[in-house]
Amino acid sequence: MSYDFDRIIDRKNTASLKWDYTKSFFGEKDVLPLWVADMDFKAPPEVIEALNSRVEHGVYGYSGKPNNFYESIINWMNKKHNWQITKEWISVTPGVVPAINLAILALTEPNDKIIVQTPVYFPFFEAIKNNGRKLVNNPLIVEDNKYKMNFKELEEKIDEDTKMIILCSPHNPVGRVWSQKELSRLVDICIENDILIISDEIHSDIVYKGYRHIPIASLSQEAKERTITFMAPSKTFNVAGLSTAYSIIPNRELRSKFNERLNTMHLGLSNIFGTIALESCYTYGANWLDQLKSYLESNIEYTINYIKTNLPEIKLIKPEGTYLLWLDFKDLELSEEEIDELLIKKAKVALNKGTMFGEGGEFHRRLNIGCPRRTLEEALYRIKKAIHTKK
Structure with a gap:
């Protein structure tokens, strides 16, 4: 069975921490969220079926x-x-x-x-x-x-x-x-x-x-x-x-x-x-997981190539695991506050702030690529546009 990880699923108005609470965490409601470490994909269908069956029991x-x-x-x-x-x-x-x-x-x-x-x-x-x-x-x-x-x-x-x-x-x-x-x-x-x-x-x-x-x-x-x-x-x-x-x-x-x-x-x-x-x-999830990892790997490769071509000021080391990318903004020569301004106010993209992760997180942001490609493309385009406008 083939799984569709390209499908956009609207998570708004589901009490999603990632999508519905950006105002609380970033001060902006209309930002594209690639922060919290959950993915924008449905769970495997066998899992959904098992849960539905138990729900229908009613007790x-x-x-x-x-x-x-x-x-x-x-x-x-x-x-x-x-x-x-x-x-x-x-x-x-x-x-x-x-x-x-x-x-x-x-x-x-x-x-x-x-x-x-x-x-x-x-x-x-x-x-x-x-x-x-x-x-x-x-x-x-x-x-x-x-x-x-x-x-x-x-x-x-x-x-x-x-x-x-x-x-x-x-x-x-x-x-x-x-x-x-x-x-x-x-x-x-x-x-x-x-x-x-x-x-x-x-x-x-x-x-x-x-x-x-x-x-x-x-x-x-x-x-x-x-x-x-x-x-x-x-x-x-x-x-x-x-x-x-x-x-x-x-x-x-x-x-x-x-x-x-x-x-x-x-x-x-x-x-x-x-x-x-x-x-x-x-x-039942092994096949779903194999396909997920292939999709995530393609998202990682896309991000690396996009940044290399369009955003050489941002550095990253290719991850060996997880669906999280650790982006280094040091070469932009901006303060932490200015990076926040660039990403949240101008690009309208929500990433985790590197200083949350302690020493070594300065001038870094964590990007979650566990999302459909179109979401990732939009986020990277927004960041590129904000940086180039800054120049």
Whole structure:
């Protein structure tokens, strides 16, 4: 079956955060939104059919999670990521971000230090600071036109109070898919210093040709014993609004502490529709995902070529995964406020501001290419027109 990702779907007036709340976030209502990390595509038809069937039943009481739900996760991990997991390792959460907060509360103490690698997904900062832990920044570096981990600085910043690192894999917003060598080096450092690894792998299914996502917990027995992995079908199949994610925790002691906190807060029940969607996505969505990735790759190539031809002032490094592009506006020699003015007021395009992602985000913007080509073409044309008018 062939899927139509070119179809424009009107998301306005659906309480879409991306489309209906731009005024709240950008001060402008009529901007073209390519910011929030969800896509403008319908979920796979099998998922929609499964949800419709459950809706038609008409009774939406409390529900559990059938064995098929867990089997779908286990099979997906094995088939897509060559990772053999068991049912008992899996716990369901209402999202990856709530789960990261729970892990911090369950597995660290107030004033413990937690490392992040900026520029990185900004809720990591809030999860650390709002829970009374200390944020330690280990910024990524750019070498040979590629973002890399700064292992030398990482080791220098670790002390006896450092208890955890939050890994973003694949990395949002820079699009890196970490290699086995890089992940193994990180594991070695964490073993040597007795540091827990929280691995946000929500983008793990959207990886492009020539690259492979490796769950860091799958590298070795030592990695498995100190890693808490968080995943979800939300980015992959565009079902983020159903608020269903899961943790994979092989270590019995860590799992017990995490689940105790999860259950104390009564956050492990999930919801009927999220449960059904996850099982359907992982059972029937493989072909849809293959076609989606091909479409996203073509959008990336289009964007790279358009910028190279029409907007050479903007720099970007081709992502290895995710549907997010990390645009560098430094060469325009504008202030942050002037870049905002250019994009929001003149181009009428809404992108995520780079400084949201911490150190290394200055003069950058994050562009979401998970949309029909015509939407992307319009956004890039608007940016080109605004920059050329500025000149």
